[in-house]
Amino acid sequence: MRASGGGLHARPVSTIRSVESSIDEATFYDQAYVVQEPLVIRDCIAPSVSKWFHQNEHGDVTLDSKLTGNSNTPEMPYEYVRTSIEDDVARANFVSWLQGGKASQPAPETLNNKNQTRFSQFNAPIGLLSKAIEFNAQHKDSKMRHKRLYIAQMPINELDPELQLDLEAPKLLQRSATPCDVYNTSIWLGLEPTYTPWHRDPNPNFFMQLVGQKSLRLLPPGPGGKVFMQVQNAIGSANSxxxxxxxxxxxxxxxxxxxxxxxxxAPKEVQEATLGPHDCLFIPKGWWHSVKSVREEGHLNASVNWWFRFRQPRGESAGRS
Known part of the structure; x- marks a missing residue:
């Protein structure tokens, strides 16, 4: 398992149970969803979404024209986090490159702002991320690459219907005996390192890694909420x-x-999973989790997730809802 920032004497972290993609819908329902336990499913990606990505001449994974060249693709919700002077230099170089030479594309005002805050949000075409990947491919030194530019939680239902077909709900969520409601589906595309802080979801989450690797740490609702409240008390905050x-x-x-x-x-109950391309993770309802990319060199990282809930069949006990 990858070390996660704790030094030589870090407390061991439990690894979430994993199975192969051959697991069937009934077994997934009984052994993960009903008992509310996280589960990693290896190599279960739908092949159609692989058409969204390809390797460029530098050997880096980038976005395919099927995604960037679709005129119906809406603007994307970007996040950008700056952490150092190094980030400011890379961002300024990227903006200059965008505005001159072959790129010839205006930079969003947020990226062009020299006095921007540590964290910012803005909307821009998906082509901005594609250009950032192209810019980074020209720099072997990772310190010179633009990083932490992240399309976070873009709803799939706002994409062109043709693209939506590439991301149909996984077969494991299509158990005929127990109808499933998929409440929302989102894609996550960004330049590593990417990071999602400690939070919980109101519905079960089926998370699929597409490009690169991500590690996730999880806690059940009770212990996870305790961690959140302990931090709130320690920093003198009262956020909900x-x-x-x-x-x-x-x-x-x-x-x-x-x-x-x-x-x-980290709390002794913490569980961790590291996902590579084609791997999935079931996150039960209310389980607290945080997500971060394994690499930090400015490469593309991509994921998708479905928030869902199985409807209780007639005659089934309430304990299985």
Whole structure:
């Protein structure tokens, strides 16, 4: 298992149970969904979504024209996090490159702002991320690459119907004996390192890795909520676990939660999974989790997830809802 920032004497972290993609819908339902236990399913990706990506002449994975060349693709919700002077230099170089030479594309005002905050959000075409990948491919030194540019939680239902077909709900969520409601589906595309802070979802989550690797750390609702409240008390805050804003992305809460969850003294109940391309993770309802890319050199990282819930069949006990 990859070390997660704790040093030589870091507390061991439990690994989430994994199975192969041959698991059937009934077994997944009984052994993961009903008992509310996280489960990794290896190599279960639908092949159609692989058409969204290809290797460029530099050997880096980039976005295919099927995604970037679709005139019906809406603007994407970007996040950008700056952490150092190094980030400022790389961002400024990227903006200059965009505005001159062959790129000839205006940079979003947020990226062009020299006095921008640590964390910012804006909407821009998906071509911006494609250009950033192209820019990074020209720099062997990772310090010169533009990083932490992240399309976070883009709803699939806002994409062209042809693209939506590439991301149909996985077969494991299509159990005929127990109808399933898929509430929302999102894609996550960004330049590593990418990071999602400690939070919980109101519905079960089926998370699929597409490009690159991500590690996830999880805790059940009770222990996970306890970690959140301990951090709130430690930093003198009273933020709600249900209504989260930019405080989870910057400032003392972000730092404290990251150190608590990913540091060497992480809670003993923490479970971890590292997903590569074609791997999936079932996250039960209410389980707290944080997500981060394994690599940090500015390469593309891509994921998709489905929030869902099985409807209880007639005659089935309430304990299986």
């Amino acid at each position: 676990s249900r209504i989260r804003g930019t405080e989870m992305m910057e400032g003392p809460e972000r730092s404290a939660l990251h150190d608590t969850v990913w540091g060497g003294d």
